[in-house]
Structure formats: structure tokens, C-alpha cells
Amino acid sequence: MNTQLEKAIIIKNEPWTPEYYLLEFSAPGISQKAAPGQFVHVKIPDRRDILLRRPFSIFKAESGTLSILYKSVGRGTRHMAKLHAGQAVNLLGPLGKGFPIPDTNKKTLLVAGGYGMAALYLTAARAQTPGLLFAGGAGKKDILCAQDFTALGWDVRLATEDGSCGTHGLVTNILDAWQARNGKSSEPELFACGPMGMLKAVAQRAKEWNCTAWISLDHYMACGMGACLACVQKINRDGEERLACTCKEGPVFEAREIIWEES
Amino acid sequence: MNTQLEKAIIIKNEPWTPEYYLLEFSAPGISQKAAPGQFVHVKIPDRRDILLRRPFSIFKAESGTLSILYKSVGRGTRHMAKLHAGQAVNLLGPLGKGFPIPDTNKKTLLVAGGYGMAALYLTAARAQTPGLLFAGGAGKKDILCAQDFTALGWDVRLATEDGSCGTHGLVTNILDAWQARNGKSSEPELFACGPMGMLKAVAQRAKEWNCTAWISLDHYMACGMGACLACVQKINRDGEERLACTCKEGPVFEAREIIWEES
Amino acid sequence: MNQPDLRVNLAGIAMKNPVTVASGTFGYGPEYADLIDLNRLGAIVVKGVSLNPCPGNPLPRIHETPAGMMNAIGLQNPGAKAFIKTYLPFLANYDLPVIVNIWGRTIEDYEGVAELFEGEPGVAGLELNVSCPNIKEGGNSFGTHPDLFEQVISAVRKKTTRPLLVKLSPNVPDITVFAKTAEQAGADGLSLINTLPAMAIDVETRRPRLANVVGGLSGPAIHPVAVKLVWEAARAVNIPIVGMGGILDPEDALEFIIAGASAVAVGTATFHEPTTVLRIIEGIEEYLLRHHLKSIAELRGTLKTGAR
Amino acid sequence: MNQPDLRVNLAGIAMKNPVTVASGTFGYGPEYADLIDLNRLGAIVVKGVSLNPCPGNPLPRIHETPAGMMNAIGLQNPGAKAFIKTYLPFLANYDLPVIVNIWGRTIEDYEGVAELFEGEPGVAGLELNVSCPNIKEGGNSFGTHPDLFEQVISAVRKKTTRPLLVKLSPNVPDITVFAKTAEQAGADGLSLINTLPAMAIDVETRRPRLANVVGGLSGPAIHPVAVKLVWEAARAVNIPIVGMGGILDPEDALEFIIAGASAVAVGTATFHEPTTVLRIIEGIEEYLLRHHLKSIAELRGTLKTGAR
Ligand SMILES: Cc1cc2nc3c(=O)[nH]c(=O)nc-3n(C[C@H](O)[C@H](O)[C@H](O)COP(=O)(O)OP(=O)(O)OC[C@H]3O[C@@H](n4cnc5c(N)ncnc54)[C@H](O)[C@@H]3O)c2cc1C
Ligand SMILES: Cc1cc2nc3c(=O)[nH]c(=O)nc-3n(C[C@H](O)[C@H](O)[C@H](O)COP(=O)(O)OP(=O)(O)OC[C@H]3O[C@@H](n4cnc5c(N)ncnc54)[C@H](O)[C@@H]3O)c2cc1C
Numbered sequence A, B: 001m002n003t004q005l006e007k008a009i010i011i012k013n014e015p016w017t018p019e020y021y022l023l024e025f026s027a028p029g030i031s032q033k034a035a036p037g038q039f040v041h042v043k044i045p046d047r048r049d050i051l052l053r054r055p056f057s058i059f060k061a062e063s064g065t066l067s068i069l070y071k072s073v074g075r076g077t078r079h080m081a082k083l084h085a086g087q088a089v090n091l092l093g094p095l096g097k098g099f100p101i102p103d104t105n106k107k108t109l110l111v112a113g114g115y116g117m118a119a120l121y122l123t124a125a126r127a128q129t130p131g132l133l134f135a136g137g138a139g140k141k142d143i144l145c146a147q148d149f150t151a152l153g154w155d156v157r158l159a160t161e162d163g164s165c166g167t168h169g170l171v172t173n174i175l176d177a178w179q180a181r182n183g184k185s186s187e188p189e190l191f192a193c194g195p196m197g198m199l200k201a202v203a204q205r206a207k208e209w210n211c212t213a214w215i216s217l218d219h220y221m222a223c224g225m226g227a228c229l230a231c232v233q234k235i236n237r238d239g240e241e242r243l244a245c246t247c248k249e250g251p252v253f254e255a256r257e258i259i260w261e262e263s
Numbered sequence C, D: 001m002n003q004p005d006l007r008v009n010l011a012g013i014a015m016k017n018p019v020t021v022a023s024g025t026f027g028y029g030p031e032y033a034d035l036i037d038l039n040r041l042g043a044i045v046v047k048g049v050s051l052n053p054c055p056g057n058p059l060p061r062i063h064e065t066p067a068g069m070m071n072a073i074g075l076q077n078p079g080a081k082a083f084i085k086t087y088l089p090f091l092a093n094y095d096l097p098v099i100v101n102i103w104g105r106t107i108e109d110y111e112g113v114a115e116l117f118e119g120e121p122g123v124a125g126l127e128l129n130v131s132c133p134n135i136k137e138g139g140n141s142f143g144t145h146p147d148l149f150e151q152v153i154s155a156v157r158k159k160t161t162r163p164l165l166v167k168l169s170p171n172v173p174d175i176t177v178f179a180k181t182a183e184q185a186g187a188d189g190l191s192l193i194n195t196l197p198a199m200a201i202d203v204e205t206r207r208p209r210l211a212n213v214v215g216g217l218s219g220p221a222i223h224p225v226a227v228k229l230v231w232e233a234a235r236a237v238n239i240p241i242v243g244m245g246g247i248l249d250p251e252d253a254l255e256f257i258i259a260g261a262s263a264v265a266v267g268t269a270t271f272h273e274p275t276t277v278l279r280i281i282e283g284i285e286e287y288l289l290r291h292h293l294k295s296i297a298e299l300r301g302t303l304k305t306g307a308r
């Protein structure tokens, strides 16, 4: 395993969209090892009352620099938004089993919601051939980094629930539309990260279309190392039903393996 | 009562001596009301795990600016040392009953150790006629602001235990020396703030010399408002023995009133 | 939209909102009166009062802990008579129900202090602090021994016609036993929780941080413990509950109400920020508005524990 | 100066230093082995193991609180046989005493799992987690009912020759009763404390933060509670104690030792900073050096409670 603890130095911490921040670190160790879909576990500096680390998908990782896109939603991320360049932040990573390398015999379809676009960026950046990104959200503000995918030569299709950007509707609508038109000509391979409802919908599509879908799950985590069992997901792998640690065996699972809870 | 809560803005927070920091606030409300020997109760910003405020003597207070001299000794003051100009800090103050106006018929003698020099500065600054300051400490680094008193025209006498500054020895030695030489010609009035041992020694002198000594006590505090009873001192006032809140009826008491604990 | 109805009838005590202060953290009234308009509080619970004056413990009496503090004030107070003379007239100037926290070291002590307040119209209710050791019974705490607990409540009940709140100790394996016993013994309401027994050591001197060695832990650190106990107690009895322990934000207070408390008390947070109690009142009102709830009663005890 | 002697003989378990990890916070060994040299630990206490596999509770299983966290993992584990097969061989590669934390829902469960480990040379000792409800006795917790408590310890004692540590629940009015009962029933040592029962509510959804509704509070928030209980237990018994609860800094560990613990365990802090356990070992050593103490034994139980 190549997980390490690293004292990363903040290069930049600035608003990226109205809701998300870009946090860029100098973290030569972790950035070098980072694979698509993996995450880092961030210790909130100077706040010993905030005990648990916070998990964030690795957005970019190159030449010693690591970045994440995070939304300020609670006490940990609110404190993160106050950090400034030069400060040291303790990172644990890279963690987890991320996305596999896209199968070049298939059509690579990324499906993203919320921070999912960040989580999927490295998959696109390191894919041999560009594919398509379907990204959605409530509105324009939820579309995080379409331009980064476009710059890689990817075909970016957007959908927002309020119609403020791209097609009016859910991201699965535009995915379905694509499938209806192209599904026969090329077998898709799906890579998804986003809200639970979207993930379930993507898993549903994979089943209907009889294709592979890689799903990145988001459960609450304490250790990030497979030790505390906070983050388990019921899966069926090789015919055996069991609980897998999302932090270690995930966050990415094949859709077929995942045994969804009723809710 | 004129205690208030004030959102003070940091003007300056910088090392003052090798151990002490100067923290200067824009705090028009409290600074205007501050009297010599009073203190402010500082809420540690951004650290909700540090629940209790920290009490600090008011060093200077003029034209809307309030300052304190503090030593970084524990988790609260360590965090304070990281604050920077522009940050807001919630202050509660001015608190307590400070030093009285020196009696112009007597010789005003200030006796200080540690942050006591800061606590006594306003007494000197607002006295009608300059008197003497006896200040001591373990070494030169404990002499906080002799020059501020000199600038006011005060006669400053120093003593350090390692002899690195002023007379070699305890501050009470130079006080005794003064008394031996001048005690007959003028009745002294003592004003003391410093470590417990020094305060007791000063109280002892006041008794022997049959003069008045004003002693500023330093007990642990929670509320600062006389509500929690954390900070009580046994005193005898008007023939009645009782517990007085140091934060409200003190921190300054007449030496004669104080009933010292054995220890 | 209409303002939500924040009023609460707490066991016969008419509160204009469900927010009061925890005994021992707000003095007897005058201490914070210049910083906080006392008329805005739902009620005031004063520092514990005993029949005779009590000097309390030696210093140090407090110690800070992560997200909490310990205290061993030792229930210092001027005694019931001095309290009546000095503070009740002051409190009478306000539109503010006064709940007097009382305690003793024997059952007779408790009876005596309860009786004294019978003649005082300025007293809206009594809160019985049972976290004291009974010096006659070998120092067993009234609050953790079911028999002593029952006896002291029954005894006080006979001496007072005032609404009687019993303040429960958190330090028991099953809070429902004590909650039900209190109800049966005649309590009109419950307050919980009192502080958790705790201790800290200065490792450099190897001395306890508190002169009393042991003290009571309070503050946000204990909030999740308090919520659990309030929830359990609320389901066990039919009398109203005042929830307290670690309230710092309005959400903390709302947790108690959703868990079943009729009112809440702000304690240690007042030391951190004296205006906390006002911010809690405002925060509760804002929450009710935002959730379209017409009254605080609509929120009380509405925890959903069913399948997700 | 000479290095101080950090070795501890914990009820027959030879530890190279007094620092271990708290059950459930360090997995079974491999999880942290790439980050931390396991050979440096005084011992490892593995996650609770039961006779049969246990799936644990639904998610969410954790919730963060001020200076603490709550968990309701629900004792998920692969069962004793799978543990023996998968993890004991891995742990055998290290110079590291292995203490297996065991639990059950009936006395027979406990007996069964204890017996299983009798044949395993890789097991240095057992730690009995008694904070589980006895499903046969109507769900009364083994850890808070003196009779059940005594029965389960006596039963396990008959089945094992290994050093037997009993892990006490903090949720009792008088810890010395349980400490003494454990000693009399044959425990070789005590571990304390387990988590404090707690609960938190999401006020926006009015749902419990944990699927299990109630969970256990751990972390620095509870440290002062733990120190008090360790101090009381240490004075009540003659068997060694492993102190735990909220250790984050070396000072926190030293408090336990000064209060009378022979060893300490780091729990929740490992999630915050995986290297905490190493920093605690170094900090203790540095402290002994600075205070000119030749061994950890010279520090144990040296709290000064006399007049100041
Ligand atoms: C594998 C993984 C990758 C993630 N990647 C990103 C990312 O790239 N960008 C981003 O903005 N967010 C990401 N998240 C979600 C992010 O971890 C949470 O938003 C964050 O932890 C919230 O912390 P907080 O202190 O602000 O919120 P609080 O609500 O105060 O947090 C309290 C506790 O709940 C946990 N928690 C709260 N929300 C979530 C959540 N959605 N998922 C998991 N734990 C949560 C926190 O970690 C903490 O332990 C990811 C989560 C996981 C599990
Ligand atoms: C009336 C008064 C005036 C003071 N004026 C000054 C001043 O001008 N400059 C200065 O440097 N210091 C002053 N002090 C001492 C100062 O309050 C403490 O040094 C400071 O509170 C330590 O906080 P900490 O978090 O760094 O230490 P910690 O040890 O982490 O504090 C833990 C707790 O102990 C309390 N505490 C620790 N040391 C003291 C102490 N010596 N006195 C009172 N409480 C203490 C803290 O307030 C806090 O509640 C004054 C104290 C009092 C009572």
C-alpha cells in the first residue's frame, strides 16, 4: 500500500464557484501516487475540537501539486475556507480504490453531480481516448469544472434542474438520450460520482443496458484505513455477500456488486 | 456598571519581549471606560473547544485603542499569539474594581512582577504626580515596559534574580532599601501586581510599615461577572469575614482585608 | 407570517419562551442584568440555595477541558434567608418567573429550605438539586440512590405547594428508573442533566487541577450524553422536562426539544458568551418560522426514529 | 542519562511500554501496519470479536461531536474463527502481545469465544467487553448489572488461563463496586473506560444522527470522566488497570498513570492522527527523563491529594 501522511503546504485556497473552493497543496508524496477516484483525508488544522478528518476526492495531481474542490457545508469545511497560502495541512492519502482505467473497447461515459466532476477529472485526464462527460446539478452553480474536461478534448453534456445551464432536467435524462441514439453502436462503460439518487439511477441504467458501471460511494468516515468500520457497504463479490469498507475497498465499486439499502 | 461586550478589531499583535506579546485593539467602548487595574475578558476566536474567556489586565487605553501585554503560557494564549491585524475578538470589559487614584499626600510606590507592570501602567499614567516603580523578575526578559514608566517621569528601580538587569535580587529587596532610606520622610502607598509570593511579601511590608497597600489578585475565572463564584477570595471588610469575587469586587483589594490561605 | 408561539407552561410556571439558565451559571439575577435584559428570559433558575450559608470549596474551583469545563464551586451560597432578603426584591422588578434551585445535606435541610420559600410570592417554582451526598447516610448521594432519592422528593413535596422540578444526576445506568421515581414521589417536572463527575491532573505537579480533587464536567463536551438522557426520560414520564447540558447553539437546544424537553437551560455557554441565552431564544423562533411550526409545542418530542 | 524503563508487566502480559490501542479503533493489525511500526506498541488490543460473525448496525454509524465522536458500529466482526485464521498469523510476524477483545450476547457466547482462544498461542490476553446487553436476560447490560457482571466474568474465568482484563462501563454510579466485583470474580486486570452512552439529532430532519439512535461517546470530551473513574478504580483494587478515554496528548496518558493506571490505550485520537500512539510513547519517555524518574512504575499512582 502506498498511503502516507504528508505535511502539505497550501499554495492556494480560493473560491472556485459560488459554492465550491479550490484548495491546492504542495504535496509531492501523495500527488505522485494519486490515482483517479482516490481521495485524501484532511486533518482540520488548529481545531482540536474537530477530531475527524474530512475526505475529499483528489481533483488534480501533477508535478507535486495536489488539489481538491470542496464545498463549505459544515464546521470542518467552514474552517477550511479560512485557511490561507503557506499554512501546513496534514493529509492522509492517497486512500481507497478509485476508478479503473477505462476500457478502450468501450465508450467511456462519465456521469457527475456535485463534487463528482472533481472526482472524475483524473479519469478523464489519464484516459487514453476522450469520452463523454454528463454532468448535472440543481443549477449552473453546481457545474464545477466543465472547461477542464473540454480542454482535454472531452465531449461535455450538461443538464440542470432549473435549466440555467445545458439541458433542462436531470443528468440521467441526457444520459438516456445519448443511449437511445448511440447505445446500439457502442457499448458504454459508466463512471459515476455524485449524489446517492444519481448513483442509484446510474446503477439502474447499467443493469438495463447490461453494461459496466463504476460507482463512487460517499459514506461517513472516521479512520479512512479500514479500521473503524464506519463506512461499510454491503456488496456481493464472487458470490459472497459481505460488508466492504468504502474507504479501503471503495469508494468505487462495480454497480453489480453493490447491494443498495432500501430507503 | 459600565461593563460591555465589544467586538474589538486587532490593530497589532506582535512580540514585545522574548516572552510577552503586545495585543492592540480598536475598542472604543471599553477603552474609553477603562480604569487603572481593571481587566478585559477575552474570548478566544475560532476555537469553540476553548470555552472560557481569558482575563488580561488593561495595559494602555486611549483614543479608542486598548492594549494588553500577554505571555503565551497555555492553549488559549498560544492561540492568541496566532491572531493577526484585522481579526475581530470579542471582549468583555472593563471588568473589576481596579486601583484607586493614588493619594497625593503619600509617596506612590508601584511594585510589579511579570504582567504586573502592564497592570500598573495606567495607575502611573493617570497619577497626578509621578512616583516610583519597583519592578522585578527572574531576569531581564521579565522586565516588560520600564521605558513606558520612565517616559511618564517615574523613577524606575529594577531588580532581577539573575542580576541581568538592575539590582541582583528580589524586587522586595530594593523596596526595603528604599524604605530604609526614605520611609521616615514620606508615608508610602503601595500598589502591587505580580506573582503570589511577591504580593504576600508586599502585604507583609504594608503591615510592618503600617501603610496602605493595594494588591491585585490573580485567580482562575470563568464568568468574570460575579456569577460563577470560581474566583472568590476570603476577605475581612468592615469587620465581616466573607468571600468576595475577585472578578467583581477585585482584582484589587486592600492588603489589610485579604485573608491569605496557608500554602 | 405570524410569529410562532414560544410560550410554555412548565409544570405550572408560565414561561414566555422555553429558554432559561442553568443553576449556578447565572448567579442570582443582578450579575448579568446589565448585559442581558432579564425580561427576555423564559425564567431564571438561580444558583443553588441552602438553608444555611455555605462557604463552598477551596480554590482552584474550575478547570477548562476540551469543549468543556469542570467545576467544584462547592455550592457556595449566602443561605436562603439572605437570598430572600437580597435577591428576591431585585428579581421582583422583572417580568420573570424565578425558579429557586435548592439543596441540602440531610432531608431536614431540604425540608427546611423548601418551607422557607412557601411564604415567598416571588418564587415561581423550586428545582431540587439531589446531586449532594447525604451526610447522615454515610455520604451516599441523594441523586444516585433510588431510596434516598425517593425519600428526599417525598419529604420536600409535603413542604411545598410550588411547582417542584427535580434535577437528575446523569451518573446512573438507567435514567428512567429515577425519572419515574421522581414522578411518583410527586415531582411536577424534571431537570436534566447535572454535571458529570470528572477529574483532571496537572502532570507537572502531580496534583489534582481542582482543590476538591473531583468536580463536575459541563459544556458542549457533554451535550450528546444529555440528549440521550433527556430522550429516555421524556419517554418514561408524563411530567415536563427541562433539558440542559452543553447548549452552545440554537441547534443544541432544539435537539433537547425534539427529544422531548419542554424547556431548555443554558449553562456554561454563558461564560463563553453572555448573550448565548438570547441567541438561543432567537434561534428557536427562527427555526419554528422556517419550518412553519406554529408553536414550540408542535416541535416537542417529534424525533423520528423509524426506518430511514 | 539512562533511558527510563518503560516496561510493564500487565497482569502477566509483558509490554515493552505502557501504551496500547483501544479496541475498535485500530482494526485487527494490518490496517495501520503500513503507517505505524507495530513493533513499537506495548501491545495491540484488537477490535471486538464474537463467537459468530456479526454484521453490525446500519449506517450512519458515526457522528462527530465537540472534541469527541459517537459510534454505533454495532460490533461488526468476522467471528472468532475467521479472526484466528486471517489475523493471528499476520500478527505473529510482530514482537507484539496481542490482546483480544471479546464479547457476546449470552454467557454461553462469552464462554465459547474465550474457549476458542485457549488453543491459540498468539494470544497474550483477553479483554472482556461487558458493555453488551444480555439478550437472554431481557437486554440488561452485563456491564451495569452487578449480578450479570459477576456471572459473565466467573464463567469466562473458568474457560481461560490467559490474563483476563475486564473492560468496565463508565455508566454506573460507583465504579468501585464493579472494579471490586471483577477482581473477586477472577479478573487479572481492568480496562476503563468504554464509551459513554450518547445521542445526537439532526434538527433539520428530526432524525437521530446514528441509524442505531444511541451510540457511544469517545474522544477528548470524555477524558476527565475517564481519569476520575481510573483514579477511583485504582484505589479500590490490587489488579492493574489500563486507562483509556480521550487520550490525545502525552499529558492525557500521564494523567491516567499518575491516577494509578499501569498502561494506557489510545483510541479515537488515532483517527485524528494515526501516529498519536507513537507520540504518546515518546512523550511519556521524555517526561520520565525530564522528571528524573527511572521507570514508569515510579510514576504510577503518585497523585498528591494532600493539602496544597
Ligand atoms: C470518498 C469521499 C470523497 C469526497 N469528496 C468530496 C469532494 O471532492 N468535494 C467535496 O466538497 N466533498 C467531498 N466529500 C464530502 C465531504 O467529505 C463532506 O462534505 C465533508 O466531510 C463535510 O465536512 P464538514 O465538516 O463541513 O460537515 P459536517 O456536517 O460538520 O461534518 C460532520 C461529520 O460528517 C461527515 N460528513 C458530512 N457530510 C458528509 C458527506 N457528504 N460525505 C461523507 N462524510 C460527510 C464529516 O466528514 C464529519 O465527519 C467526499 C466524501 C467522501 C466520503
Ligand atoms: C485579573 C487578571 C489579570 C491578568 N492579566 C494578565 C496580563 O495582563 N498578562 C498576562 O500575560 N496574564 C494575565 N493574567 C493571567 C492570564 O489570564 C493567564 O495567563 C491566561 O488565562 C492563561 O491562559 P492559557 O489558555 O494560555 O493557559 P491555560 O493554562 O491553558 O489555561 C487554562 C485555564 O486556566 C486559567 N489560567 C491559567 N493560568 C492562569 C493565571 N495565571 N491566572 C488566571 N487564570 C489562569 C485560564 O484562564 C483558563 O481558564 C491575568 C489573570 C487575571 C486573573
Ligand SMILES: Cc1cc2nc3c(=O)[nH]c(=O)nc-3n(C[C@H](O)[C@H](O)[C@H](O)COP(=O)(O)O)c2cc1C
Residues within 6 Å of the ligand: B228, C022, C023, C024, C025, C047, C048, C049, C071, C073, C075, C101, C129, C167, C193, C194, C195, C217, C218, C219, C220, C222, C244, C245, C246, C247, C265, C266, C267, C268, C269
Ligand atoms: C460553575 C457551575 C456552577 C453550578 N452550580 C450548580 C448549582 O448550584 N446547582 C445545580 O443544580 N447545578 C449547578 N451546576 C450545574 C448546571 O446547572 C448544569 O446542570 C450543568 O452545568 C450542565 O449544563 P451546561 O453544560 O450547559 O453548563 C453548575 C454548573 C457550573 C458550570
Ligand SMILES: Cc1cc2nc3c(=O)[nH]c(=O)nc-3n(C[C@H](O)[C@H](O)[C@H](O)COP(=O)(O)O)c2cc1C
Residues within 6 Å of the ligand: A228, D022, D023, D024, D025, D047, D048, D049, D071, D073, D075, D101, D129, D167, D193, D194, D195, D217, D218, D219, D220, D222, D244, D245, D246, D247, D265, D266, D267, D268, D269
Ligand atoms: C469506532 C469505535 C469502535 C469501538 N469498538 C469497540 C469494541 O469493539 N470493543 C470495545 O470494547 N470497545 C470499543 N470501542 C471503545 C474504545 O475501545 C474505547 O474504550 C473508547 O473509545 C474510549 O477511548 P477513546 O476516547 O480514546 O476513543 C470502540 C470505540 C470506537 C470509537
Ligand code: FES
Residues within 6 Å of the ligand: A220, A221, A222, A223, A224, A225, A226, A227, A228, A229, A230, A231, A232, A245, A246, A247, A248
Ligand atoms: S472509515 Fe474507518 S473503516 Fe472506513
Ligand code: FES
Residues within 6 Å of the ligand: B220, B221, B222, B223, B224, B225, B226, B227, B228, B229, B230, B231, B232, B245, B246, B247, B248
Ligand atoms: S469569575 Fe465568575 S465569579 Fe468571578
